[in-house]
Amino acid sequence: AGQSGGGVYWESGIAILQSVVFDRDTSQSGYGGALYLSSLNASLDSVTMTSNRAYNSGGGLYAAGCNIYAANLVIMHNKSITGNGGGIYQEYAFSPGGRGMPAIGSLPAGFDSDLPTVYSHTTLDSNSAGTSGGGAYFYELQLGVFNSTIAHNSIGASGGGLYATYSQLILDSTSITSNRAVGGGGGIYLEFSDLFATTATISLNQSGESGGGIYLKYPYSGSAPPLPSSEALPTPFDNKNPGFTTSVIDRNFANYSGGGLYIEEMQLGLFNSTVSENTVGNGGTGDGGGLYA
Secondary structure, X not given: OXXXXXXEEEEEEEEEEEOOEEEOOEEOOOOOOOEEEEEEEEEEEOOEEEOOEEOOOOOOEEEEOOEEEEEOOEEEOOEEOOOOOXXXXXXXXXXXXXXXXXXXXXXXXXXXXXXXXXXXOOEEEOOEEOOOOOOEEEEOOEEEEEOOEEEOOEEOOOOOOEEEEOOEEEEEOOEEEOOEEOOOOOOEEXXXXXXXXXXXXXXXXXXXXXXXXXXXXXXXXXXOOOOOOHHHOOOOOOOOOOEEEOOEEEOOEEOOOOOOEEEEOOOOEEEOOEEEOOEEOXXXXXXXXXXXX
């Protein structure tokens, strides 16, 4: 495709895709190498996106103004040449149930509408982007990532595995491993965002600057209302106290500070978690091998 949506361009309505493969599609000058979605609700089940390319953002998937309920996605070897989100780029989502959400029966098994966007049992592997978010880039979203793997992604700037700004993110039983960033946040880079993580593994990520595993900068200040109350969040969190519980942050590396975590001007809790064997470089003068705050 010359413009956006190398495989499919879908604007408005309800999109239901099941057992679909997008392979080696290209958006030569636009967004969404495989799939471009705008202003709709989407149910994606067992969709595979491999070796797709977008000149701008969203090497695999580009979504704007959408609620996405996705399960069993495989997004591998996609590339955003000059933009953000090698595997996924998603911005803005409306309130759950708005604009004709697909009937629960048409959603992947186990889903409901507590969150505007959910990715479950999803693999983001070996994607890359020219700017930020090698695996995924999220802007102005409330979303959950459950039972998923984000690995071997790379980026020319920040957020090797995942980059989120003005967003509220739940990670549950998810592994973020072996991602690389030239800038900050080898595994995850969040700014003006909150993170609620339980049973997460953040390991073997590398940053050329700070925050080998995770770089967190400034608390959430987006326009969305607070996350749903406690039933939508992992215990022991509420919607005002982000952090990690029963998680492992280990063997990450940052060239400067915060081998495991780099935290700037925000509140974060660590509960029943392990931070181990993280390191910093810079000739041995970097600060906070495990955590810098």
